[in-house]
Amino acid sequence: MSDLILHHYPTSPFSEKVRLILGYKQLAWKSVIIPRIMPKPDVLALTGGYRRTPFLQIGADVYCDTALIGDVLEQREPSAPLFPATQKGVARVLAQWADSTLFWAAMGYNLSPKGAAALFAGQPPEAAQAFAADRGAMRSNMTSLRPGDATAAYRSYLRRLSTMVEEQPFLLGDAPSMADFAAYHPLWFSRVVNPAVAGVLDHTPAVLAWMDRLAALGHGHMSKLTSAEAVAVAAAAQPLPLTGDVFQDDHGIALGSRVTIAAEAFGTEPTEGILRAATRTRYTLERSDERVGTVHVHFPRIGFVLREVKA
Incomplete structure (x- = not known):
């Protein structure tokens, strides 16, 4: 193989x-x-x-x-299935929402002027400019959320995720699904890649505990x-x-x-x-x-x- x-x-x-x-x-x-x-x-x-x-x-x-x-x-x-037998459709629909709506709200917050300044701190101005130009070209036909709108949406989505993991370890039950991995990665960017903006997660401790459970899975071999x-x-x-x-x-x-x-x-x-x-x-x-x-x-x-x- x-x-x-x-x-x-x-x-x-x-x-x-x-x-x-x-x-x-x-x-x-x-x-x-x-x-x-x-x-x-x-x-x-x-x-x-x-x-x-x-x-x-x-x-x-x-x-x-x-x-x-x-x-x-x-x-x-x-x-270790990604799609629970009785919730395959739910896992896919929730993952699609997380990879799109949740992701763009999170990145609008993560790369707000404050977030971008922290992310590129210590790097030459050309690095931030090159990154912005590259991603701008990739978003050429998209409408981007303004930072304030993205922040408000991100906070709301975090509260909604929190209600899903306050009484169970993962979004759809006792085991991770594709929905968990899709919802995790934009939050991981806030927490790990740009920790200067990670404070937004502090208001949802159940989400932080859920993230810890997912991070403990590691990256394989x-x-x-x-x-x-x-x-x-x-x-x-x-x-x-x-x-x-x-x-x-x-x-x-x-x-x-x-x-x-x-x-x-x-x-x-x-x-x-x-x-x-x-x-x-x-x-x-x-x-x-x-x-x-x-x-x-x-x-x-x-x-x-x-x-x-x-x-």
Whole structure:
């Protein structure tokens, strides 16, 4: 079985979500540290355009978006399930809310003028400017919450999460689910990455205790890999065969068509390739690169836009 290779960087909140899932499932994985801002030549060689962090590589297969990565890890190691048998829909809906609404409120607070000043304290002004420009480009078609609005929403959401873990250890019961990992990572950014703004969490001690329980899961069994080595792994491998029902036609775009896939909102850089699968839940593109050879790049349907490339 091919190694799990996670392309990430230490302070990425969505990466922390996946790192904790790897810990919960006690999986072994390879760690590739990637730049947090552009340029990212090795990333784009593998993904073809997608540049959000993290992404998961297994040989010559590349999985984009943490919702899809969670499904891949669930299939890899079904024990310690991410989706409780009687609450699968609830876990997915709550995780989607946490990865979007909660995340953007939290980051609007975390990167408010006060938060940004603390985060980049001691660094040259160019570092903050480069980060702001990079994320600004990724948010080009989004409406951002103003800091005051984000702060008010974040505090409300923390109180709501608190009511869910005051009488039980995790959001949906006695064991963690995808909902916990999705709700945890933006709060982790406040507490760990930018502790100057962590005081917002002090008003919800039940949330802090819940965070401690999740942090105790650890990050699994990690070993290091360089970005160049990961590229070489892809070049030496072939994409996994596609099996089962690989086509649910919702767009009138046939398999074998040249298409692009891009995120609906944040980080909308498209990946172009040949559509090899459009299942009920995901898309698969085949693309070729002189450095990595032929790869399959996989995206979830939800949150992504499929378009045909017209000749």
